[in-house]
Amino acid sequence: MTAASVSAPTNLRRRIVFPFTAIVGQEDMKLALLLNAIDPKIGGVMILGDRGTGKSTTIRALADLLPEIEIVAGDPYNSSADDPDLMSDEIREQLAQLPAGATLATAKIKVPMVDLPLGATEDRVCGTIDIEKALAEGVKALEPGLLARANRGILYVDEVNLLDDHLVDVLLDSAASGWNVVEREGISVRHPARFVLIGSGNPEEGELRPQLLDRFGMSVEVRTERDPELRVQIVEQRSEFDADPQGFETRYQEPQALLSDRLALAQQRLPDVSIEYDMRVQISRVCAELDVDGLRGDIVTNRAAKAIAAYEQRDAVTVDDVRRVMPLCLRHRLRKDPLETIDSGYKVEKAVAEVFGLQLPAD
Numbered sequence: 276m277t278a279a280s281v282s283a284p285t286n287l288r289r290r291i292v293f294p295f296t297a298i299v300g301q302e303d304m305k306l307a308l309l310l311n312a313i314d315p316k317i318g319g320v321m322i323l324g325d326r327g328t329g330k331s332t333t334i335r336a337l338a339d340l341l342p343e344i345e346i347v348a349g350d351p352y353n354s355s356a357d358d359p360d361l362m363s364d365e366i367r368e369q370l371a372q373l374p375a376g377a378t379l380a381t382a383k384i385k386v387p388m389v390d391l392p393l394g395a396t397e398d399r400v401c402g403t404i405d406i407e408k409a410l411a412e413g414v415k416a417l418e419p420g421l422l423a424r425a426n427r428g429i430l431y432v433d434e435v436n437l438l439d440d441h442l443v444d445v446l447l448d449s450a451a452s453g454w455n456v457v458e459r460e461g462i463s464v465r466h467p468a469r470f471v472l473i474g475s476g477n478p479e480e481g482e483l484r485p486q487l488l489d490r491f492g493m494s495v496e497v498r499t500e501r502d503p504e505l506r507v508q509i510v511e512q513r514s515e516f517d518a519d520p521q522g523f524e525t526r527y528q529e530p531q532a533l534l535s536d537r538l539a540l541a542q543q544r545l546p547d548v549s550i551e552y553d554m555r556v557q558i559s560r561v562c563a564e565l566d567v568d569g570l571r572g573d574i575v576t577n578r579a580a581k582a583i584a585a586y587e588q589r590d591a592v593t594v595d596d597v598r599r600v601m602p603l604c605l606r607h608r609l610r611k612d613p614l615e616t617i618d619s620g621y622k623v624e625k626a627v628a629e630v631f632g633l634q635l636p637a638d
Contacts, residue, residue, distance in 0.1 A: 291520040294527035295336035296534055299509050301329060303495040307603050308337045310582040311471045311492065313541045317578045318492025318571075319450060319472035321435070321607060323483075328497040329509075330475045331433065338388035338429050340531060342539045346427075348380040351419045352466045353426045356381050360453070361427060363466045387428030389421050389470075397442060402466075404459045417464040422446075422455040425470040435474035436483045446472060447490040489568070492575045493600075494607035541585040548581040550592040558597060561626045567608045576604045594631050601627050 298305065307320045322330050346353045347366050355361035356379050362370075369379060391400065402420035421430070430450075435443065449455045455468035474491065476483060488494065500506050516523040555577060562572045579600040580592045602620035609622060628635045 291524050292335045292339045293332050293513075293516055294524060294531050295333070295340045296530040297512060297516075297523070297527050298329060298333055298336060299505060299512065300500055301333065301497055303603060304330070304333060304497055306583075306599075307493045307495050308333065308473070309538065309586060310579050310600070311473075312337060312341055312538055313582040313586055314545055314578050315469065315471045317575055317582065318490070319474070321483075321488060321491040321494045322473065322475040322497060323494065324477065324497035325499045326477060328499055330497065331431070334429065334431050334473055335388060338386050340535050340538070341386040342535060343383045343385055344427055345381050345383050348382040352423050353384070353387065353428070354467065355427075361467055361469065387424055387426075389425040389428065389430050391421060391430060391432045391438075391446075393434055393437060395421065395442070397445065400442065401445060401455055401457050402464075404457055404462050404464055417457060417466070419466070420455075422449055422468040422470075423466055426467050428470055430470045430472050432472070432474045434476050435487075436476035443487060447487070451490070488607040489571060491607065492571075493579065493603045495603060537586070537588075540588065541582070544588065544590070545581060545585040547590055548584045548592065549590065550577060550581060554592060554594070554597065557630050558601070561601065561623070561630045562605065564626050564630065565605060565609060565622065567605060572605050572608050576601055579604050594633070598624075598627050598631070598633065 295305070304320075304322055311317050311320055324330075344353070345356065347356050347362075350363065350366060352363040352366075354363045354366040356366075359367070366379070373379070398420065400421050402423060403418045405416035405418060430446070432438065432446065449468040450470065450472040453467060453469045454465050456463060456465040458464075472491070500509065512523075558576050558580075559573050562570075562576070565572075567573075576597065580596045583596045583600055584590070584592045602623040605623045606620045624635060627633065
């Protein structure tokens with residue numbers, strides 16, 4: 276069998292979503308999402324704040340913006356045909372049995388974006404093992420769940436603070452390890468589950484554990500826009516989109532294409548971005564002075580700083596890169612007591628200014 280690529284028929288028109296480049300405001304949220312798209316190992320984003328502030332719209336817009344990915348045709352886990360880290364065990368076995376020089380058929384798809392329903396069960400999320408088939412035929416038969424669909428894409432959990440703690444732990448463990456393991460009656464099946472985990476929630480509607488917050492790479496706070504003129508602009512844009520989605524999308528076709536290309540170039544440039552040793556030491560000094568538990572804050576800040584440098588087409592991280600991303604990477608890691616409020620970012624900005632010898636930004 277030789278390599279083949281297939282694409283979805285052009286007559287199967289995808290559902291039009293609101294263009295990412297048309298979204299007004301919420302700059303921190305957009306930046307955090309873009310950086311995670313460039314480097315998924317940053318660890319996802321927790322979006323906290325008011326309802327009706329465009330969280331779901333922005334996340335769907337990001338998924339639509341991302342370049343297509345190549346998968347093994349017909350594979351339920353969106354396995355890569357050439358990257359072993361992104362292959363299911365079944366695809367590995369198929370490749371091992373192929374004659375020399377032969378490859379599997381591939382297809383190109385849009386980056387998957389999966390919504391996790393609030394009432395989803397663990398079986399729905401992780402998948403289930405067909406015990407009867409396993410015993411009768413001796414094969415490990417897995418009915419894939421939402422984590423399989425989300426592999427190499429985005430998993431969005433709205434109201435994550437209202438999910439069962441056990442289910443949240445399963446999601447976080449899969450996001451961190453890149454694998455989903457399903458076990459039942461002594462049978463164990465696993466598949467790749469590499470996705471950008473994006474959670475949203477309103478702290479007023481349910482408590483967020485500090486341990487949960489710490490597992491997300493970045494955190495942003497969104498608030499309802501108070502400027503009347505911007506509110507009018509947002510309402511008018513939404514009305515125009517609802518009235519003529521096709522025409523509205525066409526208007527933003529060029530900026531969308533430019534941003535999509537910019538993200539693809541940033542992903543390619545990322546491995547070559549460097550960050551000086553002294554700067555890494557200063558980043559860790561900030562984390563130590565803020566009494567951040569563990570080393571996730573250090574790791575995420577380094578990754579996010581490299582991602583923003585790649586996004587801006589540079590090969591070296593600057594102090595300004597660190598200053599811009601550090602509040603997003605650390606503010607949610609400062610809370611020790613669940614009854615405390617999450618820092619607005621001022622404490623982080625102050626510590627960064629002191630360590631790097633900068634002036635605090637004007638209010």
